[in-house]
Amino acid sequence: MTWNLDGLTVRGEIDNSRPHSVTGWLKLAGEPIPLTLTLTGDCGRELRGKRFRFESPRALSGRPAIASLSDDEVAWQQVGPTGSINLERNGDGAPLRLEIEWFGQNGRVVMRMTKPVIEFVTEEVSDLETPPGRDAGRPRPDEPTDLDGPHTDPTAWEGQSSEDADDDPYELFPAELHRMFDADAKHVDAAAVGDEECGRTIHEIELMEEAIENGEGVPVCDVLDPPLRLPKPEQATDGEIDVALKALLARLAKHGIAFEICEHFTVREAYALLVEEICPHELTHPSLDAKRWVQQFSTSDFCDKCDAELDAELDQIDDEAEGDI
Numbered sequence: 001m002t003w004n005l006d007g008l009t010v011r012g013e014i015d016n017s018r019p020h021s022v023t024g025w026l027k028l029a030g031e032p033i034p035l036t037l038t039l040t041g042d043c044g045r046e047l048r049g050k051r052f053r054f055e056s057p058r059a060l061s062g063r064p065a066i067a068s069l070s071d072d073e074v075a076w077q078q079v080g081p082t083g084s085i086n087l088e089r090n091g092d093g094a095p096l097r098l099e100i101e102w103f104g105q106n107g108r109v110v111m112r113m114t115k116p117v118i119e120f121v122t123e124e125v126s127d128l129e130t131p132p133g134r135d136a137g138r139p140r141p142d143e144p145t146d147l148d149g150p151h152t153d154p155t156a157w158e159g160q161s162s163e164d165a166d167d168d169p170y171e172l173f174p175a176e177l178h179r180m181f182d183a184d185a186k187h188v189d190a191a192a193v194g195d196e197e198c199g200r201t202i203h204e205i206e207l208m209e210e211a212i213e214n215g216e217g218v219p220v221c222d223v224l225d226p227p228l229r230l231p232k233p234e235q236a237t238d239g240e241i242d243v244a245l246k247a248l249l250a251r252l253a254k255h256g257i258a259f260e261i262c263e264h265f266t267v268r269e270a271y272a273l274l275v276e277e278i279c280p281h282e283l284t285h286p287s288l289d290a291k292r293w294v295q296q297f298s299t300s301d302f303c304d305k306c307d308a309e310l311d312a313e314l315d316q317i318d319d320e321a322e323g324d325i
Helices: 162-167 175-193 195-214 238-253 267-281 286-291 304-324
Strands: 002-004 009-015 021-028 035-040 051-055 077-089 095-104 107-114 117-121 257-260 295-298
Touching: 035 095, 035 257, 077 107, 077 238, 077 257, 095 117, 095 238, 238 257, 238 267, 257 267
Parallel strands: 002 107, 035 077, 257 295
Antiparallel strands: 009 021, 009 051, 021 035, 051 117, 077 095, 095 107
16 A cells, blocks of 8 residues: 655654764644654765755645544554655756655555755754654653653652652642642643543543553564564675565564664664664564554664763763863
């Protein structure tokens, strides 16, 4: 199945300033919240290594972009491998046709835009100016949460949680008043997002917690049904590695499993890590597939150079903190 966004994309942003990583967002006609992208791969030659914004002067309006899919079926945080991301120009160099393709949770997705208005961004930025997606703020199965156990706060008194100690360290307010504050806060949250949406989000978080705490995870490779026949990393050519890696990432994306490649790993090294270590030994929770949760794996978790860079950054922060005292 191909999800075609031709004529439905109003504007967007793509960032390929880091190798093997394409991030960004697409604002779709008729949809209040943009589609966010966290993809593995690179743009084509014209756009590789660049960050750019684009807009269509002729985007359609008045009909939802997801008319053929229900809201529950759409993964608003798209992961997976890149396909063709290219820009064609006419004879005088003006943008003629922009194509953005990837293979995510909803299968193949393609967007073609004729005569786009494009602005290349040259300044250094730490994050994309991305409007929040529908999955923004939701913990991912691989992110640390309170499920890992209580976090001890040395400032908390015995019998108090860290949160309680921060809210009322001297116990100035009676318990009944605290309960009233909590009720008011829940009422405000529900009013902000709607009772139905708030209840659904809470229910989904509870399902995720239950799956991670009590569910039996399975090796990542077990979700590949039917299994993929993949070449051995040490025997394949570079071209075969590229094809096999994208095929594997496309299949994993169907289950919300993403894979990030740090700047220190080659594509061959990343492929070897994925097929020899992550797929057979790391666990995932298929019961969460329907909830569109994203589970992120990264070569940085296995990279000595990334560890050394992180240690150096932490040492610098400690030194600066000591200097401010």
